[in-house]
Amino acid sequence: MAVKHVVRFEPVGIEIEVDEDQNILRAAAEQGITLMHGCKEGQCSSCKSFVLDGEDPELDKYSTFALPDSEKEEGYTLLCRAHVYEDVTIELLNYDEEMIRSGKPIQEAVAEVVSNELVTHDMRHLVVKLVEPQDIEYWPGQYVDIAIPNTEETRSFSMANTTSKDGGRLEFVIKVYPDGLFSNFLNTKVQVGDRLDLVGPFGVFTLRDRESDIVFVGGGAGMAPILCLLRTLAERGSTRKVTYYYGARTKRDLCFEDELHSLFETLPNFRFVPALSMPDDDTWDGEVGLITDVMKQHETDLAEADSYVCGPPPMVEAAIDMLSGLGASDKNIYYDKFTTTGEPT
Ligand SMILES: Cc1cc2nc3c(=O)[nH]c(=O)nc-3n(C[C@H](O)[C@H](O)[C@H](O)COP(=O)(O)OP(=O)(O)OC[C@H]3O[C@@H](n4cnc5c(N)ncnc54)[C@H](O)[C@@H]3O)c2cc1C
Numbered sequence: 475m476a477v478k479h480v481v482r483f484e485p486v487g488i489e490i491e492v493d494e495d496q497n498i499l500r501a502a503a504e505q506g507i508t509l510m511h512g513c514k515e516g517q518c519s520s521c522k523s524f525v526l527d528g529e530d531p532e533l534d535k536y537s538t539f540a541l542p543d544s545e546k547e548e549g550y551t552l553l554c555r556a557h558v559y560e561d562v563t564i565e566l567l568n569y570d571e572e573m574i575r576s577g578k579p580i581q582e583a584v585a586e587v588v589s590n591e592l593v594t595h596d597m598r599h600l601v602v603k604l605v606e607p608q609d610i611e612y613w614p615g616q617y618v619d620i621a622i623p624n625t626e627e628t629r630s631f632s633m634a635n636t637t638s639k640d641g642g643r644l645e646f647v648i649k650v651y652p653d654g655l656f657s658n659f660l661n662t663k664v665q666v667g668d669r670l671d672l673v674g675p676f677g678v679f680t681l682r683d684r685e686s687d688i689v690f691v692g693g694g695a696g697m698a699p700i701l702c703l704l705r706t707l708a709e710r711g712s713t714r715k716v717t718y719y720y721g722a723r724t725k726r727d728l729c730f731e732d733e734l735h736s737l738f739e740t741l742p743n744f745r746f747v748p749a750l751s752m753p754d755d756d757t758w759d760g761e762v763g764l765i766t767d768v769m770k771q772h773e774t775d776l777a778e779a780d781s782y783v784c785g786p787p788p789m790v791e792a793a794i795d796m797l798s799g800l801g802a803s804d805k806n807i808y809y810d811k812f813t814t815t816g817e818p819t
Pocket residue numbers: 512513514617629630631632633646647648649650651652653654655656657658677695696698699810811812813814815816817818
């Protein structure tokens with residue numbers, strides 16, 4: 475059995491035990507402590523923290539974009555990659571009081587494919603039904619890791635469905651990369667009735683319980699968790715003012731339009747603002763331009779708003795800058811960067 479050490483988190487004063495062969499983030503999650511994280515692969519920097527006391531943890535492979543050498547030397551670390559070999563105290567740079575003790579148990583599960591349809595020319599809508607166990611608990615906005623058969627690899631995918639309906643049914647929106655290990659497999663091999671192994675839930679892109687206005691900004695498959703959050707707000711009959719800015723290149727990159735345009739029937743203060751950056755169709759009478767520019771034309775003051783951003787990392791970073799420029803407070807900007815595993819570091 476692996477040797478355990480105590481990791482203490484400040485300023486929250488929480489202590490956990492961590493096996494030497496486990497990373498700190500995973501050990502915390504297994505003990506019901508949800509620390510800030512995104513990719514879990516050392517790429518997004520969401521879990522960056524500071525070592526206050528004890529030897530610097532040893533890190534599995536990570537990107538120096540997430541943790542530059544200079545920061546590592548100062549004592550910063552990535553909790554999703556960090557292994558400890560003695561007791562340490564870690565300062566959490568970024569944490570959410572509301573989330574930290576609200577973790578749902580991580581479970582391994584087997585699911586059967588119910589449908590696997592194209593929703594755009596390069597995005598698929600995958601629906602699975604859990605078989606063993608028949609349901610898992612998660613917060614709207616979270617994701618699971620799906621195993622790629624006959625490899626040691628997994629990929630993360632966010633649930634697009636709400637947690638209340640059709641227990642055990644999970645819905646995903648997945649972008650297809652022609653050479654992508656999982657997405658190409660999904661596009662060319664996965665059939666109804668096939669079984670997939672998954673583990674989860676993970677993620678902190680969850681709905682905060684407030685009454686403020688909400689701005690969603692999405693691009694590409696970032697649609698998935700935003701759809702989940704919108705459907706959840708609709709199920710709850712929310713009267714919050716909600717605006718969804720969704721950026722796509724061309725009309726054929728848009729999906730779930732009918733559902734989104736009719737969502738105001740259940741969400742009375744909802745507005746869907748899709749924008750095309752490269753409209754190739756004269757019939758398009760919606761917004762044109764980068765989604766961040768379009769948002770800037772529509773919004774003037776987001777000081778009191780909650781913002782949720784999800785999609786490819788460059789879009790997420792640009793949107794966070796724009797939201798800050800419009801007065802949104804950093805602590806009320808929530809985001810998931812869909813980093814890709816194969817990305818060059
Ligand atoms: C928290 C989180 C949640 C996520 N949720 C979702 C989600 O809901 N939906 C979703 O679609 N993705 C999601 N992702 C991304 C997902 O996990 C995978 O990384 C992604 O699907 C790519 O996996 P892959 O195995 O298909 O590609 P990989 O084999 O990992 O290849 C990935 C890299 O290769 C590049 N690449 C591959 N083929 C080509 C090609 N022909 N042309 C150009 N570049 C290429 C891609 O740009 C990419 O950088 C999420 C990621 C994170 C971190």
